[in-house]
Amino acid sequence: MIEKLELQWLLSFQAVYENLSFKLAAEQRQIPTSNISRHVALLEQSLNTRLLERTTRKMVATEAGQKLYQSISPLITAMDNVLDEVTKDNTNVRGHLKIIAPDLPFLADIFANFCHQHPRIQLSCDTQLTPQESVLDGYDLILCFSRGNLPDSNWVAKEMLRWKSSIVAAPSLLKKYALPNSIEDLIDTPCITSLSIMQGKPWRFKNDQIASIQSNYKVNSGQMAKAAALKGLGFAILPRQSCEAEIESGKLVEIQLNQEPADLVLYAMYSSRPFPKQKVKSMLDMLSAVCEDIA
16 A cells, blocks of 8 residues: 555645644645645545545545654654664755744844855744644744743744843833832833734743733834834833843833843744754754854
8 A cells, every 4th residue: 555655645634734824824835726636536536535624614534634644754754864863974964944934134144154154954944923733743843032931832942042121111101100109000001912922921020920910002023123112102121132122221211020021032933852953963963052142
């Protein structure tokens, strides 16, 4: 039976199963959608079994499709691991490196330099702040921000950079609201928070406590949060480095509470396989070197 099948068919089926979409599977595999559809059709034809039920609204795996996916996934992972192991060579970094990362200038420079040094690398980078867990399996490396403890995950998390956090407010806001002294004092004051990044709860403190704050201004951008704070729209929690000039000039006032806000941390996350792929290891080495200089 196996001699009648092609590996590409199985890889395309795996991608469709994980994304429940031919289009997203094509984006993940970096091949045309028509190829994905043809691969799945050929696989179903060879097996004489329906693996996916398609309607105009949704796609679901059949019982046979679920069984096939659960069986082939660990085999494909093991095969990929073996191929990486037998070809690992620090002077021969190659392959398709798929990354999700924030759109930050210093990361853009790192990725460009990496590809310049390793011309046999094909890079695909999706700039997201809050990648959905359901699509992470299609990527090699995820760079994301967090405060406090990370949620449970099957990924290895390596700290890249750490910034001290500060709670700030514009002088105009402090004319309307009393200077807070504790986390509880923030409950009835306007605060600026995130929309979805860090699960929409960036107000975390070093004792792992999360402040239950009210917010009419939610943004997934530190720059937008700072702009709103400068206009007096609410108290904000920002990396100290990003608002140091405004604090020194008096445009923002740093608020000292009875508890210290948790640091903002940039993590690099990758698969918890026994050893990272050589392309991932090389990228992590470059990230670590640059981030150490920045720190």
